[in-house]
Amino acid sequence: MPWKTLDEMDLKGKRVLVRVDINVPVENGVVSDATRIDRIAPTVLDILAKGGKPVLVAHFGRPKGKVVLDMTLRVCLKPLERALGRSVVFVETLEAIEHPTDELNAADVILLENIRFHAGEEKNDPEFAARLAALGDIYCNDAFSAAHRAHASTEGIARLLPSCAGRLMEAELKALEAALGAPQRPVVAVVGGAKVSTKLELLGNLVEKVDHLIIGGGMANTFLAAKGINVGKSLCEHDMAPTAQDILAKAAKTGCAIHLPVDVVVASEFKAGAENKVVGAAECPEDMMILDAGPESIKTISQVFENAKTLIWNGPLGAFEIEPFDTATNAAAAAAARLSVAGKLISVAGGGDTVAALNKAGAAEAFTYVSTAGGAFLEWMEGKLLPGVAALDLAA
Ligand code: AMP
Numbered sequence: 001m002p003w004k005t006l007d008e009m010d011l012k013g014k015r016v017l018v019r020v021d022i023n024v025p026v027e028n029g030v031v032s033d034a035t036r037i038d039r040i041a042p043t044v045l046d047i048l049a050k051g052g053k054p055v056l057v058a059h060f061g062r063p064k065g066k067v068v069l070d071m072t073l074r075v076c077l078k079p080l081e082r083a084l085g086r087s088v089v090f091v092e093t094l095e096a097i098e099h100p101t102d103e104l105n106a107a108d109v110i111l112l113e114n115i116r117f118h119a120g121e122e123k124n125d126p127e128f129a130a131r132l133a134a135l136g137d138i139y140c141n142d143a144f145s146a147a148h149r150a151h152a153s154t155e156g157i158a159r160l161l162p163s164c165a166g167r168l169m170e171a172e173l174k175a176l177e178a179a180l181g182a183p184q185r186p187v188v189a190v191v192g193g194a195k196v197s198t199k200l201e202l203l204g205n206l207v208e209k210v211d212h213l214i215i216g217g218g219m220a221n222t223f224l225a226a227k228g229i230n231v232g233k234s235l236c237e238h239d240m241a242p243t244a245q246d247i248l249a250k251a252a253k254t255g256c257a258i259h260l261p262v263d264v265v266v267a268s269e270f271k272a273g274a275e276n277k278v279v280g281a282a283e284c285p286e287d288m289m290i291l292d293a294g295p296e297s298i299k300t301i302s303q304v305f306e307n308a309k310t311l312i313w314n315g316p317l318g319a320f321e322i323e324p325f326d327t328a329t330n331a332a333a334a335a336a337a338r339l340s341v342a343g344k345l346i347s348v349a350g351g352g353d354t355v356a357a358l359n360k361a362g363a364a365e366a367f368t369y370v371s372t373a374g375g376a377f378l379e380w381m382e383g384k385l386l387p388g389v390a391a392l393d394l395a396a
Pocket of ligand 1: 192193194217218219235290291292315316317318319320353354
């Protein structure tokens with residue numbers, strides 16, 4: 001772990017500005033899933049245990065630099081108090097912390113109103129970052145999922161205060177390092193989902209780093225088509241054929257084995273329970289579409305997993321939202337889960353749809369690490385060092 005963590009910081013009597021991601025779903029004015037709030041509790045409690053006073057800084061929605069009342073973070077106050085088992089003082093303005101009352105000085109934990117109400121936040125305005133930095137003595141970033149954006153509260157401030165990673169950020173960085181930085185080999189990556197065009201950089205980076213690349217989902221159709229195979233009515237980016245060919249050529253050079261489906265499940269329409277059949281990957285009828293990988297492909301995937309030590313996964317292998325086209329995703333997830341529980345595989349997965357797919361498969365719990373970060377996880381898989389991570393102090 002190259003960056004400082006809470007373990008290396010002297011927090012006694014210090015005000016610690018903690019960037020967290022509590023951008024939770026809200027329905028009818030109530031938080032409907034408090035997972036993100038629950039996950040920051042260890043960091044906040046640790047800071048308190050070390051004698052520090054945490055001030056939580058977070059964004060909520062996209063108010064674009066203006067006060068938008070229904071994007072207030074006040075909605076998170078009660079769930080946060082529940083997660084921490086103590087009271088939290090909600091503060092609407094920076095002035096309130098700049099000129100604290102006795103009550104505020106006595107508060108253990110402060111939650112600051114939506115930082116994106118300030119125009120300087122998303123612009124990473126140096127003056128705004130300096131104003132934020134003046135509110136505390138130490139900066140702790142626990143929001144990996146916001147670290148791909150260079151904003152004042154994720155990047156600018158880290159350059160102005162002694163800084164470190166929070167527990168959640170630390171866990172995320174360690175998991176990603178174990179999967180892509182210095183992994184135990186062989187490493188296998190699963191990349192699925194709809195389109196090649198959204199995951200180009202990711203594929204380009206992975207073929208340089210992993211031993212096996214399993215391509216599934218709609219993007220596999222683009223690769224099949226690039227090999228001259230007719231994919232009928234399947235979702236396919238025909239104009240990406242040269243790009244797919246470049247990726248295959250690069251993989252041949254780097255020695256990365258690419259696994260495309262050898263058989264597929266085809267249907268006439270994109271609909272739950274649609275009539276379907278298994279055909280060879282090169283035999284999709286003209287009037288049908290590929291919606292999942294077939295049983296032989298699942299066997300190959302399981303074998304590759306059996307022989308691997310590390311797995312990194314983004315994107316479903318088929319149209320997992322509709323049955324029975326979730327079969328390959330479920331089967332591969334179950335195989336990875338079994339090997340992970342047996343201690344034979346380090347498995348890291350991330351990205352919005354991937355988390356949903358693994359949850360649906362009942363496999364997420366068994367994975368070594370499941371990242372709920374969307375964009376940040378993908379950028380890390382693309383080989384980018386995220387600005388919010390890069391700005392943290394390095395460990396001695
Ligand atoms: P992504 O957001 O790129 O990970 O893509 C996830 C989406 O890809 C899901 O909504 C899946 O239903 C969709 N998908 C996966 N495989 C296929 C396929 N063969 N045909 C159409 N859509 C697919």
